[in-house]
Amino acid sequence: MTNIYKGMKPTRRNFLRGAAASGAALVGGATAARAEGDPAIIDKQPWSQFLGAGVDEAPYGMPSKFEAHVRRQDVPWLTADPVSSINFTPLHELDGIITPNGLCFERHHSGVAEVDPAEHRLMINGLVDRPLVFTMEDLMRFPRENHVYFLECAANSGMEWAGAQLNGCQFTHGMIHNVMYTGIPLRLILEEAGIKASGKWLLPEGADAAGMTRSIPIEKAMDDCLVAFKMNGEALRPEQGYPIRLVVPGWEGNMWVKWLRRIEVGDQPWHHREETSKYTDLLANGQARRFTWEMDAKSVITSPSPQMPITQGPGPLVISGVAWSGRGTIPRVDVTTDGGVSWQEARMSGPSLDKSMHRFYLDINWDGNPMLLQSRAHDSTGYVQPTKDQLRAIRGENSIYHNNGIQTWAVNENGEAENVEIS
Amino acid sequence: MLKFLKAFPLVCALALTAAPVAAETLGLGRAALSDEIAAWDIDVRPDGLGLPEGSGDVWTGEEVFVEKCAACHGDFGEAVGRWPVLAGGQGTLERENPVKTIGSYWPYLSTVFDYVNRAMPFGEAQSLTPDEVYAITAYLLYVNDLVDEDFELSHENFLDVEMPNTANFYMDDRAETELPVFSGEVCMTDCKDSVEITMRAAVLDVTPEEDVVAEEPVAEEAVPAEEAEVVVAAIDPALIEAGEGAFRQCRACHEVGEGASNRTGPALNGVLGHTIGGVEGFRYSNTFKDAAEAGEVWEAESLAAFLADPRGTRSGTKMTFRGVRSEEEATALIAYIESLATE
Numbered sequence: 015m016t017n018i019y020k021g022m023k024p025t026r027r028n029f030l031r032g033a034a035a036s037g038a039a040l041v042g043g044a045t046a047a048r049a050e051g052d053p054a055i056i057d058k059q060p061w062s063q064f065l066g067a068g069v070d071e072a073p074y075g076m077p078s079k080f081e082a083h084v085r086r087q088d089v090p091w092l093t094a095d096p097v098s099s100i101n102f103t104p105l106h107e108l109d110g111i112i113t114p115n116g117l118c119f120e121r122h123h124s125g126v127a128e129v130d131p132a133e134h135r136l137m138i139n140g141l142v143d144r145p146l147v148f149t150m151e152d153l154m155r156f157p158r159e160n161h162v163y164f165l166e167c168a169a170n171s172g173m174e175w176a177g178a179q180l181n182g183c184q185f186t187h188g189m190i191h192n193v194m195y196t197g198i199p200l201r202l203i204l205e206e207a208g209i210k211a212s213g214k215w216l217l218p219e220g221a222d223a224a225g226m227t228r229s230i231p232i233e234k235a236m237d238d239c240l241v242a243f244k245m246n247g248e249a250l251r252p253e254q255g256y257p258i259r260l261v262v263p264g265w266e267g268n269m270w271v272k273w274l275r276r277i278e279v280g281d282q283p284w285h286h287r288e289e290t291s292k293y294t295d296l297l298a299n300g301q302a303r304r305f306t307w308e309m310d311a312k313s314v315i316t317s318p319s320p321q322m323p324i325t326q327g328p329g330p331l332v333i334s335g336v337a338w339s340g341r342g343t344i345p346r347v348d349v350t351t352d353g354g355v356s357w358q359e360a361r362m363s364g365p366s367l368d369k370s371m372h373r374f375y376l377d378i379n380w381d382g383n384p385m386l387l388q389s390r391a392h393d394s395t396g397y398v399q400p401t402k403d404q405l406r407a408i409r410g411e412n413s414i415y416h417n418n419g420i421q422t423w424a425v426n427e428n429g430e431a432e433n434v435e436i437s
Numbered sequence: 438m439l440k441f442l443k444a445f446p447l448v449c450a451l452a453l454t455a456a457p458v459a460a461e462t463l464g465l466g467r468a469a470l471s472d473e474i475a476a477w478d479i480d481v482r483p484d485g486l487g488l489p490e491g492s493g494d495v496w497t498g499e500e501v502f503v504e505k506c507a508a509c510h511g512d513f514g515e516a517v518g519r520w521p522v523l524a525g526g527q528g529t530l531e532r533e534n535p536v537k538t539i540g541s542y543w544p545y546l547s548t549v550f551d552y553v554n555r556a557m558p559f560g561e562a563q564s565l566t567p568d569e570v571y572a573i574t575a576y577l578l579y580v581n582d583l584v585d586e587d588f589e590l591s592h593e594n595f596l597d598v599e600m601p602n603t604a605n606f607y608m609d610d611r612a613e614t615e616l617p618v619f620s621g622e623v624c625m626t627d628c629k630d631s632v633e634i635t636m637r638a639a640v641l642d643v644t645p646e647e648d649v650v651a652e653e654p655v656a657e658e659a660v661p662a663e664e665a666e667v668v669v670a671a672i673d674p675a676l677i678e679a680g681e682g683a684f685r686q687c688r689a690c691h692e693v694g695e696g697a698s699n700r701t702g703p704a705l706n707g708v709l710g711h712t713i714g715g716v717e718g719f720r721y722s723n724t725f726k727d728a729a730e731a732g733e734v735w736e737a738e739s740l741a742a743f744l745a746d747p748r749g750t751r752s753g754t755k756m757t758f759r760g761v762r763s764e765e766e767a768t769a770l771i772a773y774i775e776s777l778a779t780e
Contacts, residue, residue: 089645094509094519095700097688098559124556125685137469139478145469152465178638185644206462217480223562225555227480276477284482285545287552291537294606300530302542306609310619320644348623353632357625386632396620408615412535424634433638437631 083107086117089185092173097125098224100167102188105314105336106322111162111192111364111371115246118191120253121167123224127273131257134221136203136241140279143208150243150257156198159240161263162370164338166190166309168266168293171417174402178422178433181320186421186433187312190338192371194247195261197240204235204279213279217286218260221275228269229283230262234307238263241274264340264369265307266415268293298410309340311399312418313347313374313391324429328382335360335389337372342394344372351378353386353422353436360389385425386436402435479563481551485596488550492591493572495579501569502576505558508690508701508755514538514580517701524580527601540581544603546595550574560686561759673772680773683766686758694777702756707778708735709771724753741767 049056077084084107093099103119120126131150139145167189173179180186204216209232216235220226230239240261243250250256255272262269268288283289283305295303315335318324324331333351337344343366348357360374374389391399402419424434481487493501503512511517514524526536535541539549554570556562565573575590578598584590590598638644684693690701697704703716713733714725721729728751733739739750744767747756761767 087645089643091519091643094521124559124562137473137477138466139469139474145474146466147469147473148466155465156463177636179641179643181638181644202463206465208462219477219480223556223560225479225562227551227555278478278480280482280486282482282484284480284551285548286480287548287556290545290548290606291539291543296530296535296537296542298531300535301605301607303609303611304606306611308609308611310611310615320638348625353629355627355629355632357623357628386634390623392623395616397616398619398621398623400615400619404619408618411533412530424637434634435636437629437633437635 081107084117086119087184089173089180098123100169100189102184103191104321105183105188105190105316106319108316109334109373111336111373112246113191113193113371115193115248115251115254118165118193118245118251118254119167119189121189121267122222122253123226124222126253127220127222128252129221129257129273134257135275136258137276138203138207138279139276140217141210141213141281142204142279143210144206146207148203153198153203153241153243153258156202158196158198160194160196161238161240161261162192162194162365162367163261163263164190164192164309164369164371165261165267165270166312166338166340168268168306168309168415171312171419171421172414174419174421174433175406175411175413175417178435181433183314183316183319183421184321187314189267190371192336192338193245195240195242196244196247197242197261200239200241200260200277201236203241204277207279209279212281215280215283217278217280217284218269218271218274219276219278220255220271221273226271226273226288227284227286228271228288229286230269232279234262234265262307264309266293266309269307293415295409295413295415297408297413303413306416307340309338310416310418311337311339311341311344311391311393311397313337313344313389313399314421315349315387315389315423318387318425318429318431319423320431320433323431324380324425327429328380331378331380333360333376333378333387335374337374337389337391337399338370339391339393339395339397340369341397343368343370344374344391344393346392347372347374348390348392349374349376350388350390351385354388357390382427384427386434387423387425387431388420390420479551479555481547481554483545483547485547485592488547488592488595489567490592491567491571492589492593493568493570493575494589495572495575495584495586497568498572498574498576498579501565501572505561505565506573509559514577523577527582530602530605538581539577540583540601542602544600544606546574546578546598546600549577550595560690564759676769676772677776679765680769680771680776683761683770684773686761687770690756693774705774705778708740708774709737709778711735713739722751722753722755724751737771740771744770 084104086101086103088096088099088101100121101119103113103117134150136148136153170189171186174186214232216230216232217227218230241258242261243258245251245254250259255274258274260271260274289304295306297303313335315333316322317334333349337347347360349360350357358376360376362372362374364373366372399418399420405417405419422434422436423431425431479487509517509520510523514522516522522536523539526538526541529536529541543549550570553573554565571590575584575588578584579586579588691705692698692700693705697706699716699719703719711734712729713735714721714729741764743750744761746760747754747758761770
């Protein structure tokens with residue numbers, strides 16, 4: 015991480031200082047051949063003089079080429095193969111609460127299934143009155159709803175159980191995205207088939223080569239689950255389950271089965287691979303919690319952070335971050351700059367939606383001294399995000415999943431930030 | 438109308454038995470046929486629901502496993518590289534770095550059957566017969582010391598097998614054990630006397646390097662037009678594109694192009710005209726070792742034949758690939774591999 019300043023332009027403040035100095039040197043000297051000042055103003059920029067691209071240049075628009083560094087990234091040593099792996103949302107580069115579709119982290123177990131919607135079917139079978147098959151056209155005739163929900167992988171921050179490992183909130187917290195879904199309430203689809211009184215569990219199944227399956231209790235399915243076909247207004251991206259995926263608000267991302275092709279209704283859970291060998295929380299005593307579906311309240315400061323150092327020196331500083339809870343909204347986030355000796359309430363900004371990401375800011379005047387930055391989320395149930403040591407005291411260090419402990423960034427006098435743990 | 442009349446007595450019966458009131462439906466979708474349900478409904482539960490008829494013994498399982506699974510999981514489930522370890526680990530769950538395997542951790546045998554049946558072999562899912570899945574499951578029990586070498590597993594004795602770690606799982610209890618502890622008033626001022634850094638990520642330094650695409654746009658004009666044309670003329674771009682699509686079947690095990698390295702299969706930079714079994718550092722099967730010793734070289738014809746039928750043309754190869762579907766696909770694959778070959 016030695017090249018974090020690479021590509022950074024000289025700051026405006028430094029430039030003006032320099033300009034003032036050279037201006038003073040010129041007083042009484044020869045008349046300058048050209049006007050003095052910021053070349054960005056004095057010189058004609060090519061984009062101000064020459065014609066740009068026409069309207070058809072990019073029928074599907076892409077970000078500015080100067081934003082090429084804003085992208086998903088993986089951690090190659092984590093998994094055996096990129097086909098069954100994960101990458102991370104660049105949280106440090108984002109603001110507001112919505113994650114752009116192309117930056118939503120990916121987690122596949124057998125690669126991205128390229129599903130032809132014309133050949134895609136959704137089957138409902140098991141303990142139902144009428145086993146049914148729906149085409150995409152059938153699904154488009156159901157009443158639909160719009161909701162913004164976060165999707166967090168249960169393994170988000172999983173590499174940090176034994177201590178600080180990765181430098182950057184993209185890597186420590188980037189297995190999350192927050193998207194507006196358009197979808198059909200799952201309840202409506204199930205009612206179409208008619209669930210028998212003995213039907214207590216669902217097994218959604220994906221059409222990918224992993225045949226992803228999870229057991230979901232019927233209460234959750236009838237409450238707020240969606241069969242989504244749009245994200246942020248456009249069709250689901252292939253890597254997010256095109257043409258349809260299950261949305262299980264507030265619950266761990268693995269349950270949000272992508273490329274959804276079948277839902278079986280049963281009278282007991284299936285205990286499949288992803289809910290036994292994976293996504294169970296092994297505790298220090300060798301026992302394991304199962305069905306830890308709800309995501310606990312969590313927050314992280316996205317700027318400054320290891321990939322987003324302070325480059326403009328002391329003075330006004332926007333401390334920015336995100337918070338979320340699988341149990342409701344986030345009415346409050348506290349921020350400390352001194353490692354938890356004292357805390358201030360951050361300013362929440364933007365929509366506060368149930369089981370959605372929230373944005374918070376703390377606007378400070380940085381004096382240039384080192385800081386130990388932390389954020390602490392409070393959710394609408396009164397739950398307060400714990401420290402990592404509080405979590406370890408109950409769960410040990412082997413559980414991999416559901417690490418929602420408070421994150422610390424140590425910011426030095428140069429404005430560079432590092433992932434640390436503190437006493 | 439007939440439909441409605443038929444349904445009417447059923448609704449009455451439901452109401453009389455105090456079952457949930459049948460909701461009004463939209464009449465969307467069509468009835469699923471029993472053959473359609475059978476084609477997709479392959480899931481298996483701990484109570485045995487969904488198990489197909491069949492059987493397989495440890496010895497058969499070993500043969501199938503070594504042929505179809507060992508390239509990633511090792512001959513005895515010990516795993517190659519970072520692929521999942523399937524055997525051993527008993528007694529490690531309370532230690533640092535626990536080894537969670539089928540034997541040490543998995544609570545139900547039905548999970549093994551269901552997962553192998555639905556998702557394995559990696560890259561060739563749902564290609565195993567029920568007997569092969571029973572045999573592999575039996576072998577996995579054997580390498581975990583849970584059955585003897587003469588054991589045969591079938592749909593009839595499946596529920597008799599006990600998994601050692603079943604009792605160590607319990608329902609999420611955070612509502613009782615954590616939520617009360619993590620709720621309530623928080624300290625806002627003078628919360629600590631002192632703060633010290635106890636650990637730094639930089640000490641470990643496992644963060645991926647920034648390999649950001651150059652911000653300066655590459656000057657496209659700098660490439661002489663003639664040179665660009667030569668490159669294009671060498672291999673048909675449409676063929677390369679088709680090959681890139683076809684290569685999705687290969688990339689679980691093979692890398693090609695800049696920075697490619699050996700994984701489950703050898704790196705494929707430079708195949709045509711190169712020695713068969715000649716990629717440095719790759720552990721080849723005996724058939725490839727023999728070919729290398731004999732100085733055999735890949736030619737378009739022999740490579741296409743191998744891709745069409747790997748095990749038929751190179752008996753004993755470790756490549757667990759069924760073969761390409763057509764001659765065109767083989768040609769496209771070779772074009773794609775050659776287009777990326779960096780010497």
